[in-house]
Amino acid sequence: MTRETLVLGAGMVGTSIAYHLAQRGRSVTLIDRRAPGEETSFGNAGIIQREAVFPHAFPRDLGTLLRVLPNRSIDIRYRLKGMAAAAGPLFQYWRHSAPASYRRIVPEYASLIMRSTEEHQRLIDAAGAEALISKKGWFDGFRSQKHLEAFAGEAEEAARRFGVGYRTLTPAELKAQEPHLAAEAFVGAIEWTNSWTVLDPGGLVRAYAGAFEAAGGRFQRGEVRQVVKTASGWRLDLADGSLEAQELVLAAGPWSGDWLKQLGYRLPLFPKRGYHMHYAGEGEARLHHWLMDFDAGYLLAPMRAGVRLTTGAELTTRDAPARHEQLAAAEKVARRLFPLGPRQDAAPWVGNRPCMPDMKPVIGEAPRHKGLWFAFGHGHQGFTLGPITGRLVGEMMDGEETAVPMAPFRAERFAGV
Numbered sequence: 001m002t003r004e005t006l007v008l009g010a011g012m013v014g015t016s017i018a019y020h021l022a023q024r025g026r027s028v029t030l031i032d033r034r035a036p037g038e039e040t041s042f043g044n045a046g047i048i049q050r051e052a053v054f055p056h057a058f059p060r061d062l063g064t065l066l067r068v069l070p071n072r073s074i075d076i077r078y079r080l081k082g083m084a085a086a087a088g089p090l091f092q093y094w095r096h097s098a099p100a101s102y103r104r105i106v107p108e109y110a111s112l113i114m115r116s117t118e119e120h121q122r123l124i125d126a127a128g129a130e131a132l133i134s135k136k137g138w139f140d141g142f143r144s145q146k147h148l149e150a151f152a153g154e155a156e157e158a159a160r161r162f163g164v165g166y167r168t169l170t171p172a173e174l175k176a177q178e179p180h181l182a183a184e185a186f187v188g189a190i191e192w193t194n195s196w197t198v199l200d201p202g203g204l205v206r207a208y209a210g211a212f213e214a215a216g217g218r219f220q221r222g223e224v225r226q227v228v229k230t231a232s233g234w235r236l237d238l239a240d241g242s243l244e245a246q247e248l249v250l251a252a253g254p255w256s257g258d259w260l261k262q263l264g265y266r267l268p269l270f271p272k273r274g275y276h277m278h279y280a281g282e283g284e285a286r287l288h289h290w291l292m293d294f295d296a297g298y299l300l301a302p303m304r305a306g307v308r309l310t311t312g313a314e315l316t317t318r319d320a321p322a323r324h325e326q327l328a329a330a331e332k333v334a335r336r337l338f339p340l341g342p343r344q345d346a347a348p349w350v351g352n353r354p355c356m357p358d359m360k361p362v363i364g365e366a367p368r369h370k371g372l373w374f375a376f377g378h379g380h381q382g383f384t385l386g387p388i389t390g391r392l393v394g395e396m397m398d399g400e401e402t403a404v405p406m407a408p409f410r411a412e413r414f415a416g417v
Contacts, residue, residue, distance in 0.1 A: 016390030037205025075297020082316035
């Protein structure tokens, strides 16, 4: 008998899961309040980050903490209300970022990242989306020799342990690749050679959703009001009806916490907010690669909609009103690096990354509810890790041996689950 499955959440993670389950012969309905790729997956930096084998740790050195404290940095900002609301998870984040704990986390986290491009390629082929992908790598630019040397050391370790491709560039070599940059701002750069970039992140999710529907899946747009355990499975009550199935996958990104609480789970999920804006190039200026201004803490990406400027993280509550000072500060610095033209969007985009304090997503069956599966908390890397998450969820739901060990990603690793 065909297994009926509901997937709640149509970002990169949810859409990838829905595709994999449909490919396995399940009857799958993907549900979200907006169309696939229109929430967090729409607004990210658009990089499939094969190099990102070292997750973002909480800063523990005094110098960084003192720099962040005045709350004027581009890479990290905070609101006191948001810090208070997430005090418990942030304290756990700080603890997990201690050297001994972080060393244990890295290979577990890297086991997913290492499979990111090959699993994306499967969906790219199925969706006919190769035109959206660039495989020429991207750049981290460094204003500090100290930071460049430290990151070059990390890059060498990442290459040796996890197969990351990279090369270091002099300012002249960077200028040759990007002639319209004020390249003298940088003492050097690192090129991540086996990471891929995406011209339209939301468009890629939509393409994957098309492949899901071509495989027999259905997309249902609607506002979910309630998640209900029934005698035979699960029911989602929507504003205009309900959907039922034997199994439910919760992949709602930063909104997953709403349903977890309703079901009695107290997982330490917390948001990191980001902003973006698109710009025209001034005159004949063109940017050819994605470029991170590492020391300043923003990224420039030449996308279909224009040059996208993305900020670092803001620690706040998920539904707090937007504040645009962080974006304005990034724009001011970016205009001195590259000749940005006028803003192209009516207002800055704002979105939230769903984060866990040990920097790893939650993937696996719910501890206390049969037929409920978790797939959320991917932090900065939901866009990168969607397809491998989809593969793993499919393997677990069908009782197969998984591509990577799944114990590090189970919800039970957190106390009180």
